[in-house]
Amino acid sequence: MWQRIRHYPRVIVMQPVLEIIAVDDFALWPVGEHESYGYLVLDGELTPAEVGTAVMRIADCNDFEPEEEHGPCPTDPLGTYLHGLLTMPDLFAAGGFRVTDNATNTVFVELGCCNGLETWRDWLEVLDGTGCSYFGHDPSSMAERVGDIVRLTLDAHGTDGSPVIELPVDQVRTLVAGAQQDLQDFLSLAGTWAERHLPAHAAAVTAALARALDLAPTQ
Numbered sequence: 599m600w601q602r603i604r605h606y607p608r609v610i611v612m613q614p615v616l617e618i619i620a621v622d623d624f625a626l627w628p629v630g631e632h633e634s635y636g637y638l639v640l641d642g643e644l645t646p647a648e649v650g651t652a653v654m655r656i657a658d659c660n661d662f663e664p665e666e667e668h669g670p671c672p673t674d675p676l677g678t679y680l681h682g683l684l685t686m687p688d689l690f691a692a693g694g695f696r697v698t699d700n701a702t703n704t705v706f707v708e709l710g711c712c713n714g715l716e717t718w719r720d721w722l723e724v725l726d727g728t729g730c731s732y733f734g735h736d737p738s739s740m741a742e743r744v745g746d747i748v749r750l751t752l753d754a755h756g757t758d759g760s761p762v763i764e765l766p767v768d769q770v771r772t773l774v775a776g777a778q779q780d781l782q783d784f785l786s787l788a789g790t791w792a793e794r795h796l797p798a799h800a801a802a803v804t805a806a807l808a809r810a811l812d813l814a815p816t817q
Contacts, residue, residue: 609701610765612773614640614715614781614811616652617692626676627795629654637693637709642783649791652784653803656691656810657683659714676799684802689810691715694733695777697750699763706750706763707741710734716812718781721774724748725767743767781811 615637621629630647632638638652660682663671671681683689693715697707713734720731721741729743737753737760748770753760765773788807792800808815 641780
């Protein structure tokens with residue numbers, strides 16, 4: 599049985615969030631203190647240390663050995679750390695668009711394992727395409743369009759009921775547009791941050807972040 603919850607449009611919030619894993623000995627640039635497996639909301643209001651944390655995490659998500667055609671890995675610590683982010687064609691940023699009711703702290707979409715911010719446009723598929731999308735697993739959050747409403751389910755595979763909310767399509771469209779703008783604002787902020795903290799790599803890092811977040815590059 600679904601647990602039906604009446605919705606109040608004024609308190610439903612959609613936010614782009616990045617899953618954070620704490621690192622104790624990171625020294626390549628200033629970062630903030632965060633607990634592992636929490637989420638950092640990405641928007642234009644982050645402090646420089648929080649932006650540093652986000653850039654660190656996205657680089658860490660892509661810390662794989664690139665294919666040979668992407669060139670040899672640099673030998674300096676900073677170049678080595680950024681190599682995957684700057685050279686891999688398909689980038690990953692653990693997280694996604696989380697949906698909550700701030701008045702009751704009820705979560706309707708929580709990002710599960712293997713979900714990434716680079717797939718945020720799946721929300722557009724819900725609105726105007728296939729009409730359904732999943733956002734990782736454990737929990738298996740789902741958004742499904744049914745006529746003129748979008749049904750959000752925290753855990754579609756839950757056995758003991760799951761919070762469910764139904765929102766008008768137009769409201770979800772507005773929420774998605776707002777979350778996309780938050781991502782764009784973060785990218786602009788990160789570009790300014792990179793010019794200060796990674797001046798030799800600023801343009802390349804900003805372009806890589808845009809690809810990792812599936813956004814148009816900043817001007």
